[in-house]
Amino acid sequence: MTLSVSTGQVIDLRVQPVDEVLGRIERSLQVHLVPGSLVRKRRSVGARTDRDTWVRIERRLLDKISDQGWNGTETAARLEGIAQPAWHGCVVWRDQDEPVMWRADETDLLPCEPVGNAILSKTPELPDDWWAALNASLDALAGQSTRRIATPDTETITQGLVAESIRGVLSGDVDTTIERWVPAHADLNWANMTSPAFSLFDWEDWGNAPLGLDSANLWASSLAVPTLADRVRHERRADFESRDGKVMTLFACSKILGPYAHPEDPRLDPARRMAERVIQELQTS
Structure with a gap:
């Protein structure tokens, strides 16, 4: 892995290199991530694919993964009556060097843009x-x-x-x-x-x-x-x-x-x- 951190350290994926991770995901899901579409957050990274889907990637410490697992996006696919992007598949693996796991879920693209940031400072126009x-x-x-x-x-x-x-x-x-x-x-x-x-x-x-x-x-x-x-x-x-x-x-x-x-x-x-x-x-x- 290109990520070089001390064991168990919480890292910020907005600044850490993830090229090798993205390459592994492309090979596993047999998809190409569109250059320039990468969105980086503290715990996750997302990108558009060449088949007009979205891949969300997360790195999580082992002690933050409960006995029920961390397949929330996958299990939510069975929920009925909820407006959400359709789920297509995933790849999950344990890091060889750190006590963490990686997960990438592929879903439909969002129908439009997010309303805004997690905390808003102005009123959005919502019909x-x-x-x-x-x-x-x-x-x-x-x-x-x-x-x-x-x-x-x-x-x-x-x-x-x-x-x-x-x-x-x-x-x-x-x-x-x-x-x-x-x-x-x-x-x-x-x-x-x-x-x-x-x-x-x-x-x-x-x-x-x-x-x-x-x-x-x-x-x-x-x-x-x-x-x-x-x-x-x-x-x-x-x-x-x-x-x-x-x-x-x-x-x-x-x-x-x-x-x-x-x-x-x-x-x-x-x-x-x-x-x-x-x-x-x-x-x-």
């Missing part, structure tokens, strides 16, 4: 039928069944993680017990959805999660634009009005307000205000 498609997909997802457990940020979500995250950041005695677990995308933000045609992609972390996780995540990524955050709460109000949805709102707030919070993050104040409001609601319900 009513886009919101209807979002709601239909999220409701269809929550109505299905799976043995997978969601792994947001590659960390398996559990009752203990929810309680620890909330109590470690927010004050106030609140019962954080989750009553209902349903299938969730687990990484719902504006960078993982397209517009004007709605499509939801990047399914590597999906699985059972507390009711309302997806809605809370999308709301949190909208907080810098108050009208957008309000629209998310309106569209997904059934989630936010539920007890589990309120706990997930606190979970999302704890991530914004936690030890890695940026002092200039415009979401800090609205997250604090919402956390105080939800804590009071849970204490009096």
